[in-house]
Amino acid sequence: MTAPSGRRPSAGALLAVAVYAFLYAPLIVLVAFSFNRARLAARWEGFTLEWYAVALRDQHVLAALRNSVIIALATTVLATAAGTAAALAFHRLRLRAQGTWDALVVVPLVLPEIVLAASLVLLFAAMGLRLGFFTVVLAHVAFSLSYAIVVVRARLAGFDRSLEEAAMDLGASPLRTLRHVTLPLIAPGILAAALLVFSVSIDDYVVTSFVAGVGATTLPLHIYSMVRSGLSPEINADSTVLLTATVLLLFAAWRLEQGRRPRQVAVPMGLGLSLLGAPFLLAPVPLTGADRQLNVYIWSNYIAPETVRRFEQRHHVRVNVDVYDSNEALIAKMQSGNVDYDVICPSTYTVQSLVAQGLLRALDFSALPHLSNVDPRFLGRRHDPGNRYSVPYFWGTTGIAYRQSRVGTVDSWGALWDARFRGRILMLDDARETLGAALKWKGLSVNTTDPASLALAQRALVAQRPLVRAYNSSNFEDVLLSGDVWLAQGWNGQFARAMAQDADIHYVVPREGSMLFLDSLAVPRGAPHPALAHAFLDYVMEAEVAAEICRTMQYSTPNRAALALLPASIRDNPAIFPSADVVARTEIIEDIGAATVLYDRLWTEVKTSR
Amino acid sequence: MSPRHRQAVLLLAPAVLLLLVLVGGSQALMLVASLGRRSAYGGVTHDWGLQNYLRALEPLYVRVLARSVGLAAATTIACLVVGYPVAYWLARRAPPTMRRALLVLVILPFWTSFLVRMYAWMFLLRTEGLVNLALGTIGLPALSLLYNPAAVLLGQVYGELPFIILPLYASLEKLDPELLDAAADLGAAPGQVLRRVVLPLTWPGIVAGSILVFIPSLGAYLAPDLLGGARYVYVGSLIQGQFAVARDIPFGAALSFALSAGVLLALWLLRRPLRAGAG
Numbered sequence: 001m002t003a004p005s006g007r008r009p010s011a012g013a014l015l016a017v018a019v020y021a022f023l024y025a026p027l028i029v030l031v032a033f034s035f036n037r038a039r040l041a042a043r044w045e046g047f048t049l050e051w052y053a054v055a056l057r058d059q060h061v062l063a064a065l066r067n068s069v070i071i072a073l074a075t076t077v078l079a080t081a082a083g084t085a086a087a088l089a090f091h092r093l094r095l096r097a098q099g100t101w102d103a104l105v106v107v108p109l110v111l112p113e114i115v116l117a118a119s120l121v122l123l124f125a126a127m128g129l130r131l132g133f134f135t136v137v138l139a140h141v142a143f144s145l146s147y148a149i150v151v152v153r154a155r156l157a158g159f160d161r162s163l164e165e166a167a168m169d170l171g172a173s174p175l176r177t178l179r180h181v182t183l184p185l186i187a188p189g190i191l192a193a194a195l196l197v198f199s200v201s202i203d204d205y206v207v208t209s210f211v212a213g214v215g216a217t218t219l220p221l222h223i224y225s226m227v228r229s230g231l232s233p234e235i236n237a238d239s240t241v242l243l244t245a246t247v248l249l250l251f252a253a254w255r256l257e258q259g260r261r262p263r264q265v266a267v268p269m270g271l272g273l274s275l276l277g278a279p280f281l282l283a284p285v286p287l288t289g290a291d292r293q294l295n296v297y298i299w300s301n302y303i304a305p306e307t308v309r310r311f312e313q314r315h316h317v318r319v320n321v322d323v324y325d326s327n328e329a330l331i332a333k334m335q336s337g338n339v340d341y342d343v344i345c346p347s348t349y350t351v352q353s354l355v356a357q358g359l360l361r362a363l364d365f366s367a368l369p370h371l372s373n374v375d376p377r378f379l380g381r382r383h384d385p386g387n388r389y390s391v392p393y394f395w396g397t398t399g400i401a402y403r404q405s406r407v408g409t410v411d412s413w414g415a416l417w418d419a420r421f422r423g424r425i426l427m428l429d430d431a432r433e434t435l436g437a438a439l440k441w442k443g444l445s446v447n448t449t450d451p452a453s454l455a456l457a458q459r460a461l462v463a464q465r466p467l468v469r470a471y472n473s474s475n476f477e478d479v480l481l482s483g484d485v486w487l488a489q490g491w492n493g494q495f496a497r498a499m500a501q502d503a504d505i506h507y508v509v510p511r512e513g514s515m516l517f518l519d520s521l522a523v524p525r526g527a528p529h530p531a532l533a534h535a536f537l538d539y540v541m542e543a544e545v546a547a548e549i550c551r552t553m554q555y556s557t558p559n560r561a562a563l564a565l566l567p568a569s570i571r572d573n574p575a576i577f578p579s580a581d582v583v584a585r586t587e588i589i590e591d592i593g594a595a596t597v598l599y600d601r602l603w604t605e606v607k608t609s610r
Numbered sequence: 611m612s613p614r615h616r617q618a619v620l621l622l623a624p625a626v627l628l629l630l631v632l633v634g635g636s637q638a639l640m641l642v643a644s645l646g647r648r649s650a651y652g653g654v655t656h657d658w659g660l661q662n663y664l665r666a667l668e669p670l671y672v673r674v675l676a677r678s679v680g681l682a683a684a685t686t687i688a689c690l691v692v693g694y695p696v697a698y699w700l701a702r703r704a705p706p707t708m709r710r711a712l713l714v715l716v717i718l719p720f721w722t723s724f725l726v727r728m729y730a731w732m733f734l735l736r737t738e739g740l741v742n743l744a745l746g747t748i749g750l751p752a753l754s755l756l757y758n759p760a761a762v763l764l765g766q767v768y769g770e771l772p773f774i775i776l777p778l779y780a781s782l783e784k785l786d787p788e789l790l791d792a793a794a795d796l797g798a799a800p801g802q803v804l805r806r807v808v809l810p811l812t813w814p815g816i817v818a819g820s821i822l823v824f825i826p827s828l829g830a831y832l833a834p835d836l837l838g839g840a841r842y843v844y845v846g847s848l849i850q851g852q853f854a855v856a857r858d859i860p861f862g863a864a865l866s867f868a869l870s871a872g873v874l875l876a877l878w879l880l881r882r883p884l885r886a887g888a889g
Contacts, residue, residue, distance in 0.1 A: 474836070
């Protein structure tokens with residue numbers, strides 16, 4: 001093979017092409033699916049620009065994108081500057097106990113993110129810092145600083161100090177020497193460090209999820225919060241725009257480096273900058289400290305922007321919606337007490353835990369007249385007797401979705417243990433749900449703490465393991481749609497979306513009974529605007545509003561009065577509203593206190609069994 | 611203290627302060643937590659002891675740790691084997707005006723969500739995915755590419771490759787071409803030049819890149835969970851689970867300290883080979 005120049009391309013060049021192809025392969029898929037008509041990324045259903053229109057209108061995601069860019073830029077400047085300075089100092093000082101200093105640099109790399117995350121919340125609380133933008137930047141600097149130090153130090157290693165000394169001997173001040181000799185020499189190292197820092201910051205999820213406060217939701221938080229309702233191609237559209245902007249700017253910079261005049265690169269430069277600037281112009285200005293303001297912390301795709309806007313108009317307030325992505329991050333924030341949310345959306349076991357720790361505010365029922373709209377089946381459950389602290393918002397079930405053409409009709413948990421379907425079964429990756437399925441199959445309670453019952457369930461899961469293709473709690477509906485598995489355990493909301501796309505997929509709550517989940521709205525004890533929070537809780541329990549939320553978000557509403565206002569396609573969908581006898585056979589997963597540790601251990605043993 | 615010395619201390623101060631306060635401070639809190647016990651609702655009781663560390667040493671958890679070290683080591687080796695030649699090409703063979711742009715292109719995919727890119731890999735690798743479609747068109751049978759250790763390794767290499775290419779680039783870029791010419795003039799075969807000159811001179815970059823790949827790989831959980839189908843437990847998911855599911859913060863903290871101690875001990879034992887070649 002000959003290259004156009006007549007020279008054979010070197011092995012290095014070929015490898016480089018292969019590596020770029022490897023790095024960009026998933027991006028091609030990502031960009032392609034930003035133009036796909038289907039809601040779920042399982043297959044191609046035709047070209048559309050709809051997701052770009054959605055992305056352009058979605059103020060929550062635009063604000064998240066803007067926050068991400070600001071935080072990543074601030075982190076890059078701070079961490080690269082401090083890291084470069086430290087690397088220079090390490091290089092100059094022959095420090096005693098070098099090992100200790102090395103350890104200080106390496107520890108942030110070793111620490112699992114969640115450990116740093118959980119402990120930083122405690123630290124910020126101890127320092128009296130309210131969670132917000134600033135704490136996110138501080139946390140990002142904490143874990144990305146080491147990347148900068150390690151990279152710049154590697155560049156400095158073996159660096160000839162005689163050049164610096166010569167400059168000083170010739171009368172240059174230390175600052176001039178730094179600027180004109182040292183920095184240019186290590187510039188490639190600084191560039192590499194800055195790129196790495198920017199990358200770890202802009203895509204950080206775990207740490208941000210714990211330390212972000214009011215108005216500081218970033219794009220990764222939004223994406224992870226979307227997982228439980230299925231990632232929308234809107235995210236692909238946003239990512240494509242961001243990529244295009246970066247590539248345009250990169251192209252402009254490359255032409256400049258080649259000696260072009262700024263005027264000659266005005267088009268790509270201007271386009272790139274305006275694409276990057278769009279989220280800054282389109283997203284709402286973050287609010288802090290306004291008096292008539294309500295801070296809501298909720299899963300993404302749990303409330304439509306229009307629903308929020310109507311509340312804003314009625315009460316002449318601004319509502320700040322931050323998205324929620326893990327119960328654990330919520331608990332940590334509530335425990336530390338340094339965050340200003342007025343309304344939160346915890347699941348049942350989290351309500352129990354927050355109530356037990358005295359972190360929720362007792363509700364004032366006189367301000368909640370529309371509570372009477374709520375189906376009594378979802379009131380007064382054991383996680384919050386008398387609903388003193390929480391009102392039900394959405395509910396759902398765990399069940400089995402299956403491909404009928406492959407497995408026939410399924411109505412028992414036993415199908416997930418059927419050896420005929422070896423390698424075609426997916427289970428949730430969750431100790432309570434998998435042990436729960438085995439317990440239900442054996443006719444036991446999902447909240448049992450009896451060691452013998454749990455041992456029985458564990459043996460069932462160990463026996464099942466060779467049949468299981470994958471454990472997955474995030475995009476299980478995609479895996480089912482793609483045909484990789486025929487039977488999947490999972491939650492009804494995501495399956496309902498898959499069923500809308502493929503008529504061969506059916507959902508059943510097994511006859512032995514199953515798990516019911518309930519997400520509630522609650523008011524934290526330290527909520528700055530409790531009266532407004534009550535008004536919001538009452539608002540979403542109004543029949544019309546609850547119906548609108550259910551219609552737009554397609555989750556099961558516990559609001560009895562709203563049912564009559566729903567279209568038949570939703571009301572009669574068994575995956576969204578299972579029949580009364582199905583609901584009667586379900587149990588709510590409760591906080592089982594110390595036995596949680598036992599469940600976790602049994603589950604770890606299942607997954608390490610041979 | 612000489613002025614130079616004072617200047618160096620000033621340069622060091624911001625980073626050390628940040629690390630001491632944010633990392634040192636937060637980890638001091640975690641250290642205390644690791645000595646406690648889980649309270650009924652997932653808090654920490656003041657019931658101090660070493661029970662969590664003893665538990666971390668149980669065979670169940672040691673197996674998990676060993677598997678994670680294996681994955682991190684395989685990831686690092688694969689990244690080095692692939693990343694070094696690419697970094698070399700980028701730093702020394704690529705057209706000079708394009709080098710910086712090409713370097714940014716290495717990291718650019720990492721500015722989009724890793725989760726979304728992992729979903730895209732699932733789409734590429736699944737039974738009816740694009741890779742198998744391509745194999746089918748050239749007459750090869752479809753392969754089961756997902757949910758096995760190879761898929762986990764692929765996801766890991768994908769996620770870590772830039773973290774080795776960038777430091778290697780920074781270190782290869784400053785290599786003096788005259789040294790290579792001199793070695794060749796003195797009769798060294800290309801292999802000898804590589805082994806005796808290039809590798810020793812770029813050793814600091816190799817060490818830096820390996821550290822930036824190996825250590826974060828120990829905590830990996832997204833690639834094992836999504837591409838591997840979460841069929842095995844790695845220490846990253848184990849610790850994550852202690853905080854997020856079991857809400858056993860003391861045990862999670864103890865696991866994390868055991869991991870950190872292991873890594874620091876390994877770095878200390880290897881300090882001589884790691885520093886060889888560094889100035």
